[in-house]
Amino acid sequence: MYTCGIDIGSVSTEAVILENSNGKDDAKIYSYIISPTGANSKIAAEKALEKACFQSGLDRSGIDAIVATGYGRINIPFADKNITEISCHARGAISAFAGTRTVIDIGGQDSKVIKLEDGNPIDFLMNDKCAAGTGRFLEVMARALEIDLESFTDIFLSTDGHVDISSTCTVFAESEIVSLIGQGVDKNKIIRGLIYSIVSKITSMVERIGLEEPVCMTGGVAKNLGVVRALEEKLNVKINIPEEPQITGALGAAYLALNL
Amino acid sequence: MVIEVREKIKTNIRRNLDQKYFKRLLGIIARKPVLYAYGSTFSSISDRYLNIFSIRSIRDTYNGKNPVGFGSLFLPYELFYATGITPFLPEVMAGFTAGLGIADQTLKKASSSWYSQDLCTFHRSASGAIEMDLFPDPSFMVCTNLACDAAQKSFYHYAATYGIEKNYCLIDVPYNNNPRSIEYLAGQLKRLAENIEGAAGKKIDMDRFARIIELSNEFRKWALKVNDIRKKLLDYPPNFNGLNFILPFHGLIGTEEAVKLYKNVYLELSGLLSRQKEDPDADKNPPKRILWMHLKPYYKNEIFETIDSGNCKVVFEEINNVYWPRLDPKRPFESLALKMLSHPLTGKASDRTAALGRMADDYNIDGAVLFTHWGCRQSNGSARIIKDYFKERGIPVLVLDGDCVDKSNSAAGQIKTRLQGYMEILNSK
Numbered sequence: 001m002y003t004c005g006i007d008i009g010s011v012s013t014e015a016v017i018l019e020n021s022n023g024k025d026d027a028k029i030y031s032y033i034i035s036p037t038g039a040n041s042k043i044a045a046e047k048a049l050e051k052a053c054f055q056s057g058l059d060r061s062g063i064d065a066i067v068a069t070g071y072g073r074i075n076i077p078f079a080d081k082n083i084t085e086i087s088c089h090a091r092g093a094i095s096a097f098a099g100t101r102t103v104i105d106i107g108g109q110d111s112k113v114i115k116l117e118d119g120n121p122i123d124f125l126m127n128d129k130c131a132a133g134t135g136r137f138l139e140v141m142a143r144a145l146e147i148d149l150e151s152f153t154d155i156f157l158s159t160d161g162h163v164d165i166s167s168t169c170t171v172f173a174e175s176e177i178v179s180l181i182g183q184g185v186d187k188n189k190i191i192r193g194l195i196y197s198i199v200s201k202i203t204s205m206v207e208r209i210g211l212e213e214p215v216c217m218t219g220g221v222a223k224n225l226g227v228v229r230a231l232e233e234k235l236n237v238k239i240n241i242p243e244e245p246q247i248t249g250a251l252g253a254a255y256l257a258l259n260l
Numbered sequence: 261m262v263i264e265v266r267e268k269i270k271t272n273i274r275r276n277l278d279q280k281y282f283k284r285l286l287g288i289i290a291r292k293p294v295l296y297a298y299g300s301t302f303s304s305i306s307d308r309y310l311n312i313f314s315i316r317s318i319r320d321t322y323n324g325k326n327p328v329g330f331g332s333l334f335l336p337y338e339l340f341y342a343t344g345i346t347p348f349l350p351e352v353m354a355g356f357t358a359g360l361g362i363a364d365q366t367l368k369k370a371s372s373s374w375y376s377q378d379l380c381t382f383h384r385s386a387s388g389a390i391e392m393d394l395f396p397d398p399s400f401m402v403c404t405n406l407a408c409d410a411a412q413k414s415f416y417h418y419a420a421t422y423g424i425e426k427n428y429c430l431i432d433v434p435y436n437n438n439p440r441s442i443e444y445l446a447g448q449l450k451r452l453a454e455n456i457e458g459a460a461g462k463k464i465d466m467d468r469f470a471r472i473i474e475l476s477n478e479f480r481k482w483a484l485k486v487n488d489i490r491k492k493l494l495d496y497p498p499n500f501n502g503l504n505f506i507l508p509f510h511g512l513i514g515t516e517e518a519v520k521l522y523k524n525v526y527l528e529l530s531g532l533l534s535r536q537k538e539d540p541d542a543d544k545n546p547p548k549r550i551l552w553m554h555l556k557p558y559y560k561n562e563i564f565e566t567i568d569s570g571n572c573k574v575v576f577e578e579i580n581n582v583y584w585p586r587l588d589p590k591r592p593f594e595s596l597a598l599k600m601l602s603h604p605l606t607g608k609a610s611d612r613t614a615a616l617g618r619m620a621d622d623y624n625i626d627g628a629v630l631f632t633h634w635g636c637r638q639s640n641g642s643a644r645i646i647k648d649y650f651k652e653r654g655i656p657v658l659v660l661d662g663d664c665v666d667k668s669n670s671a672a673g674q675i676k677t678r679l680q681g682y683m684e685i686l687n688s689k
Contacts, residue, residue, distance in 0.1 A: 071673060071677070083684065084677055084680045084681040084684055085677070085681075086677075086681035086684065086685075087681065087684045087688075120685075120688050121681075121684070121685055121688075122656065122685060123656060123685070124681055124682075124685075126674065126677070126678060
């Protein structure tokens, strides 16, 4: 049996095909892809499915069930069901680290904290309607600093100290860092300040919902080890990161498709 | 076709934002044959009477026959009716601005008149409507500090805008419900009656007051019967929403219309309950039962369709809780004082959670949604306390951020995702 989960996010769309030959516990990733969403979420979902099938050499008709998730999950005509990213990230995190109690997901324009009990979500919080505390915040700041986002991790790990970024609004924070650069403040300390700014927003959400270990972090921002280390420091916990954290939602969707 | 007529009326209102146009339109729509023809466009008896009586009561505030008094939500309007005053509730009318699709304009007007963006949009939209001269001219203005802090300041400003600051009264509801508080509050209500007499030139008629108290009790009886039916009912009339009854529940209490409305709601719902009892499939796959706390968006939205489509049902709303004891016609002022003091939003947050706990038991709920309307300190301030209270009882709570009046301050997609995520949790239990 093959199932597919498609996570249509605001920035990227991920598709995961799961192969399951000997019962649900034996499912494994057959193929996955990550591609930009662009302006049309339906086309993005269609293309992601096509690419995932092509990569695996599987014919589309060979997929037994498809679950769509993410902000673009509604009205995907070929999906058998749409399930929220809350349930999908929870399921995906469990498949990577059984026993997870808290999931921190930081995506492109959205962040959430999910509390689990016996593998099932029991409570969650999502960020406000602004970009603060999301991957987009870091992207905008990297552009303003004219520094590659990928280098944030090395800079964070190799620099001591930071400057406080007081603005949580992405637009105002951008003005603030332009002003700090103008004052001659070390860019590396600004980058650490930006990471602590995003982490402060997330830790507040984690504390509101109540931290329970083990903790798993999902979403594209989990690839930024600077953010992960800063979160571990502020929350005083070890955070588990799946091998490819960005596909966790789609993976969870593919697992949930096994139940259809 | 029917919906087209209603939408056309709304479009015309949006194009003619003018009090004279409102008066003319209400004069036409509120004529009995037209009004009942309009009422018949609603598929349920409950909605039919709700709309007929709401339009008629709004018409009465615009037709100039009786003096109009503006009042905040939690006042005892029995007192207004006893003095022959037609009440006008700006906060409820702000909800109508959202429903009619004119709130963007009233809010814009308020914004350009230096009202803070942080102010609750019920008060802000009403402010804008007053600045645009859309509301009828009041003779006096009454407000209470029961629950809402913003109302006291906003209503005073409304009075200043109309130049009737001298006719502004604030009813101070004490924190604790005890005999001394009843005496203190009853004294204020007596003085309010005198002030109304002075401001509106209408004398309070004590015999009429006693009749109105009886009508209030009659309303209470039918509202309790409706609430009792709802403990078991799942098969509601199409588009029925308990959160739409805020005007009659507050502003029409003490009138025959309110009694007639709730009696008809009871008859319609009891008929549906009988049908439900006879349906052998009624108990198959029952929906998860949700208690809705605080208010809802009054502009077009998909919240309740989303809930219904997720195998969940709002089985009761906090605002429909009949919280007060029967009134004593021989001691009307003291009874109305006790009614105000009995409100769960008076006093400690634990009074509110205790009342919510009783509703949770009565309606056997699986979950509870607290809609945290932007700027509503009195309700939102209790969010954590409510969440913790229900958590101890094993009932998950969704705190849903949004705005009842300003749709630009509510992200429909985010609300839908939160609701669906929450329902997935409820349905997994």
